Amino acid sequence: MPEVTMRPSARILLVDGEDRILLYRGLRMTDAAEHSWFTPGGGINDGESLNHAAARELREETGHSVRPEELGNVVAAAEGHWRHPDGRLFFSRESFFFLHGRELEVDDSGMEDHERSLIDGFRWWSLPELRATDEQVIPFGLVGLLERLLAGDIPDEPVTLPWHHPDLLV
Numbered sequence: 001m002p003e004v005t006m007r008p009s010a011r012i013l014l015v016d017g018e019d020r021i022l023l024y025r026g027l028r029m030t031d032a033a034e035h036s037w038f039t040p041g042g043g044i045n046d047g048e049s050l051n052h053a054a055a056r057e058l059r060e061e062t063g064h065s066v067r068p069e070e071l072g073n074v075v076a077a078a079e080g081h082w083r084h085p086d087g088r089l090f091f092s093r094e095s096f097f098f099l100h101g102r103e104l105e106v107d108d109s110g111m112e113d114h115e116r117s118l119i120d121g122f123r124w125w126s127l128p129e130l131r132a133t134d135e136q137v138i139p140f141g142l143v144g145l146l147e148r149l150l151a152g153d154i155p156d157e158p159v160t161l162p163w164h165h166p167d168l169l170v
Contacts, residue, residue: 004081007092010054011041013075013142014062015100019150020124022062022106023137027118036136036164037125039096050074054097063107071097075155078139080163094139095158098149138164 014022023037040061044053051068059065076096083089106122125133127150130143137143141161148155 002089005088005090007090008044008050009042009092009094010044010050010057011039011094011096012054012058012071013039013096013098013146013149014058014064014102015098015146015150016124017101017103018124018126020126021130021142021146022122023125024061024119025121025123027120035120036138037133038138039142041094041096050095051097054095058099060110060112061108062104063110064102064104066099071099072154073097074158075149076139076141076145076159076161078161078163096139096145096161098154100149136164140164 016022021039023039025035026038027035040058041054042057042061044050045056048056049068051071054071055066055068074095075098077093078096079091079093081089081091108119108122127143127146130137130146139145139161140163141159145159145161148159
């Protein structure tokens with residue numbers, strides 16, 4: 001069994017006043033696609049709470065600041081293994097927060113160099129656009145979750161979403 005590095009992350013489902021979600025286009029995020037669309041967010045620092053990590057990542061990746069408590073509870077989670085291009089094996093648990101009705105200009109100047117090397121753009125997606133796309137969108141199950149959240153059905157416990165590296169068996 002190869003050594004596995006644990007990597008929890010906090011991610012944000014950032015939806016504007018027109019019910020569009022912000023997604024970044026990442027290169028080589030999975031083996032299944034040349035690029036994938038994914039939510040803002042990232043790794044949790046040692047000793048950092050999920051809410052604080054999500055607020056920090058939101059600020060770094062969008063330039064938008066919120067107090068950690070504004071994020072509320074985790075609405076969804078996905079977990080599984082993934083392999084870094086250098087061969088290292090990771091196990092991630094991604095926790096998703098829902099932040100609705102925010103109008104903002106995206107300022108990605110706070111991104112780390114590593115993030116910049118993987119991301120080549122962003123866009124705001126409507127539900128019809130997400131339903132119609134044949135591009136890979138992470139997390140899997142985002143459309144159904146977003147429909148539920150936009151209808152005002154905020155889960156009491158996080159919804160479990162499928163992992164986006166289903167073919168990586170450990």
